Amino acid sequence: MSGGPEVLLDPGAAYPEFAPARAAMQARDWPGVRRLLDATPPGLRSGIIHTCGEEQQDAEFLTAVVRADPADTTAAAMLGAHLIVVGWRIRTAASADQVSRRQFAKFHEWLRQAEAVLLEASVVNPRDPAVWHELLISGRGLQVGRSEVLRRYDRCRLADPHHLPAQQSMVQQLCPKWGGSWELVHSFAREQMLAAPPGFPQAGLVADAHIEHGYAGVKHEAMTAGAFRKYLQQEAVRAELYDAAQRSVWSPEFRRWYGWEWAASSFAMVFALLGDDRGAGHLFGLLGNVATTQPWEYLGVPTWQIRKYRKRAGAWR
Known part of the structure; x- marks a missing residue:
């Protein structure tokens, strides 16, 4: 098998489009950024926009771009992403209690700033899925209500029917911790999987939903493998996971579309925990050195967990 013990968590390892976009941002070459992003498929475009917004040290450059051209919703989406990330860092990933x-006051302050930028952009160009994706994240933090969240998702879906970043956000939104229910989460994930063409990574949403469900039942900061394995071993859960894998990462039509490494990583984790070394090993082999922080951080330090389980699966010895 190709690859080795290195674990590359950066999305740039999976998508070469990240490097020139980051270089253009570092050089503050906004026309160069736009040329790259305008030629990029919607899901990947949203991923690059969010990552570049996250990596900005301050809002000064992007604020200037938006002020100079209020019709530039690419800049508005990236600025919104930056403001959202700043807010979430203040809040942290800790439970609400x-x-x-x-922290909550400052968190909401930053999210309201993001909403002001993003809502204006959504009026300027309601067909920009990156804007709606960021509005889903800010809306979750501000708890704008399910009807408004669904409105935002519907607008994103009109712009791009299979917009994976927005679908991933919706899985989080529909969890009980954000006022939803497990029935809603699993139903949504399965609906998006079935609506997507064969081989698309949307089946990873089914794995994601089960990972969230399993994690919610563990009362520790890091999910214990044993407790999560017990959840996965339920007959209905196991069957649904294998069915989803057959429709995506194990499908002969599976390609390296945006989200491929996330879907492969999620299924690799659940199959590794189920003791399916052959299934997990196939996915680790597909991934090579590429990896994702989620969902592995639920088990502990991602790099350690990935090395442990891919070695156990026989991907590298």
Whole structure:
């Protein structure tokens, strides 16, 4: 098998389009950024926009671009992503009862700034899925309500029917921790899988939904493999995961579309925990050195967990 013990968590390892976009951002070459992103498929475009917004040290450059051209919704989406990420860093990933009132106040302040930019952009260009994707994230943090969240998702879906970043956000939104239910989460994930063409990574949403469900039942900061394995071993859960894998990562039509490494990584984790070394090994082999932080961080430090389980699956010895 190709590859080795290195674990590459950066999305640029999976998508070469990240490197020139990052270089253009570092050089503050906005026309260069636009040329690259305008030629990029919608899902990957949203992924690059969010990552570049996350990596910006401050909002000054993007704010200037938006002010100079309010019709540039690419810049608005990236600025919104930056403001959202700043807010979430203040809040942290801790459970709500572990977040102080001051943290929540600052968190909401940054999200409201993002909403102001993004909502204006959504009026300027309602067909930009990256704007709606970021509005789903800010809306979740501000708890805008399910009807408004569904409205935002529907607008994104009109712009791009299989917009994976928005679908991933919706899986989170529909979890009980954000006011949803497991029935809603699993139903949504399966509907998106069935609506997507064969081989598309949307089946990873089914794995994602089960990972979230299993994690919610563990009362520790890091999911214990044993507790999660017990959830996965339920007959209905196991059957649904294998069916989903057959429709995507194990399908002869599976290609390296945006989200391929996330779907492969999610299925690799669940099959590794189920003790299916052959199934997990196939996916680790497909991934090579490429990896994703999610869902592995639920088990602990991602690089350690990935090395452990891919070695156990026989991907590298």
